[in-house]
Amino acid sequence: MRGAETRTEIVGAADRLFYQGGFAHTSFADIAAAVQIARGNFYYHFKSKDEILEAVIARRLERTTALLAQWDEANPTPRSRLSAFVRLLAVNGDKIMAYGCPVGSLATELSKLMHEARGPAVALFDLFRDWLAEQFRALGCSEPEAQALHLLMRSQGIAVLANAYRDPAFVAREMAAMEDWIDAAITPQRPAIP
Amino acid sequence: MRGAETRTEIVGAADRLFYQGGFAHTSFADIAAAVQIARGNFYYHFKSKDEILEAVIARRLERTTALLAQWDEANPTPRSRLSAFVRLLAVNGDKIMAYGCPVGSLATELSKLMHEARGPAVALFDLFRDWLAEQFRALGCSEPEAQALHLLMRSQGIAVLANAYRDPAFVAREMAAMEDWIDAAITPQRPAIP
DNA sequence: GACTTATTAGGTCAATCGTCCTAATTGGAG
DNA sequence: CTCCAATTAGGACGATTGACCTAATAAGTC
Numbered sequence: 001m002r003g004a005e006t007r008t009e010i011v012g013a014a015d016r017l018f019y020q021g022g023f024a025h026t027s028f029a030d031i032a033a034a035v036q037i038a039r040g041n042f043y044y045h046f047k048s049k050d051e052i053l054e055a056v057i058a059r060r061l062e063r064t065t066a067l068l069a070q071w072d073e074a075n076p077t078p079r080s081r082l083s084a085f086v087r088l089l090a091v092n093g094d095k096i097m098a099y100g101c102p103v104g105s106l107a108t109e110l111s112k113l114m115h116e117a118r119g120p121a122v123a124l125f126d127l128f129r130d131w132l133a134e135q136f137r138a139l140g141c142s143e144p145e146a147q148a149l150h151l152l153m154r155s156q157g158i159a160v161l162a163n164a165y166r167d168p169a170f171v172a173r174e175m176a177a178m179e180d181w182i183d184a185a186i187t188p189q190r191p192a193i194p
Numbered sequence: 195m196r197g198a199e200t201r202t203e204i205v206g207a208a209d210r211l212f213y214q215g216g217f218a219h220t221s222f223a224d225i226a227a228a229v230q231i232a233r234g235n236f237y238y239h240f241k242s243k244d245e246i247l248e249a250v251i252a253r254r255l256e257r258t259t260a261l262l263a264q265w266d267e268a269n270p271t272p273r274s275r276l277s278a279f280v281r282l283l284a285v286n287g288d289k290i291m292a293y294g295c296p297v298g299s300l301a302t303e304l305s306k307l308m309h310e311a312r313g314p315a316v317a318l319f320d321l322f323r324d325w326l327a328e329q330f331r332a333l334g335c336s337e338p339e340a341q342a343l344h345l346l347m348r349s350q351g352i353a354v355l356a357n358a359y360r361d362p363a364f365v366a367r368e369m370a371a372m373e374d375w376i377d378a379a380i381t382p383q384r385p386a387i388p
Numbered sequence: 389g390a391c392t393t394a395t396t397a398g399g400t401c402a403a404t405c406g407t408c409c410t411a412a413t414t415g416g417a418g
Numbered sequence: 419c420t421c422c423a424a425t426t427a428g429g430a431c432g433a434t435t436g437a438c439c440t441a442a443t444a445a446g447t448c
Contacts, residue, residue: 002414002415002424002425002426003424003425003426006425006426020306021306021307022218022303022306022307024216024218024219025218025306025307027404027405027406028405028406028407029404029405037426037427038426038427038428038429039406039427039428039429040407040408040409040410040426040427040428040429040430041425041426041427041428042406042407043406043407043408043409044424044425044426045425047407048406048407049406049407098305099305099306100302100305100306104354104358105302105306107354107357107358108294108299108302108354108357108358109216109303111292111293111294111357111358112214112215112216112219112293112294112299113215113216113219122358122359125355125358125359146364146367149355149359149364149368150368150371152351152355153348153351153352153354153355153368154347154348154351155351156350156351156354156355157346157347157348157349157350157351157352157354158347158351160298160301160302160347160350160351160354161319161343161346161347161350163301163302163305164298164301164302164305164316164319165316165319165343170340170343173340174344174347177344200395200396221434221435221436222435222436222437223434223435231396231397232396232397232398233397233398233399233436234396234397234398234399234400234437234438234439234440235395235396235397235398236436236437237436237437237438237439238394238395238396239395241437242436242437243436243437
């Protein structure tokens, strides 16, 4: 059963390298060097590079699902759960400033490559969107899905500019603005996205 | 002087291809096919692929500067100029849904490649940021640069999600939300980013 | 029209890419 | 211990990459 471990190591290294350097720019040689494995050995575990990408996306889907479940556990109220989402920008602040958002940058790259895995990559967005919408719905908001996409939109915009300018103050300021927007959005008298 | 025309054609084709398929994924063969030119001939006009990228960024800086000047001309008030910025999301809607934002996606890619042209690419953001800040300053806002970055952030977030979901309704909704935010931001009694 | 420069065409280069194949090695089952 | 399957190591493949070189051509200039 050593094979399964190797496969996991490959997917883990590929995940990290795809995030840091992009999918197209990461070669088998790069992954092989990271895992300390022979190059040809990849094809015992994966038939092609695209198959590694599939596995990486599957891994991210699993880990994201687990993260959202953990947020559900750790936060009793929908409002505090939304804050957990906002705080992710601070938790991963350094990585985001160095490499951008793993979800957004992968989806954008696969779109440009016209890669068939674009759909599965966008499914990562779906996880966050549906989870966020669930929180807004629990808070009695009128348009939970639109509000979820709005939060997702802001997090993506923050990630892109954080990566471009690498300014922690900007991230902190926009995180606070997100919190303010949430508070305003869940106040009944103000209906939609202000 | 045919040489200058050829160079312009090369840069124009490279600009489009870099946008549509990304910088790393676009080969000399791709550009050559687009311009109908011999591959080896590139090196008369450019010493390397990186030099083509420099020229593409320079071209984008020029064209963006011209666009902003045109917005200044066409719009008498700072408020209407801000709307011109928002409308860009609709004007380029189809391209954004297909390829994302040319500025954001290039900056993100060059960041991952650790390419030296990342700085010049981010300078494209500077043009928009400074121009937006000028409008907020003219409107007597207290933090024009932060507000400029906020608008830039929103446009980037919209571009990423528009590219991911390809949903025109989402873009239209968020454009309207941007306009509402601007109106609230330039109302004196409400200070900063709400 | 001769001459010189600017421009282009076409071919070659080593390096690297993803892919594939086969022999060696490992490790558990009988 | 033996044997068989699982796993790994290592090299070779054709294709493509960015880069470079040189000869042919076009375009002015005198």
